[in-house]
Amino acid sequence: MNALQELNWGLIAPILLLQFILMIVALFDCLKNENLNGPKWLWILVILFINTLGPIVYFIFGRGNR
Numbered sequence: 001m002n003a004l005q006e007l008n009w010g011l012i013a014p015i016l017l018l019q020f021i022l023m024i025v026a027l028f029d030c031l032k033n034e035n036l037n038g039p040k041w042l043w044i045l046v047i048l049f050i051n052t053l054g055p056i057v058y059f060i061f062g063r064g065n066r
Helices: 002-006 009-032 040-049 053-062
Strands: none
Touching (some): 009 053
């Protein structure tokens, strides 16, 4: 428990907030978009369970051509 008190939350909190916002935006885009490269359920799992890289991979490879 002492290790959590020693963390510099001023540096970690913005990174966690950006990661959360990126995940939410990717989820909304995935649910709204019908033209995806692959099954929608797979992209939702990638976004949710592969922390920071999942949403980035979705935006690079998952979105279909518009």
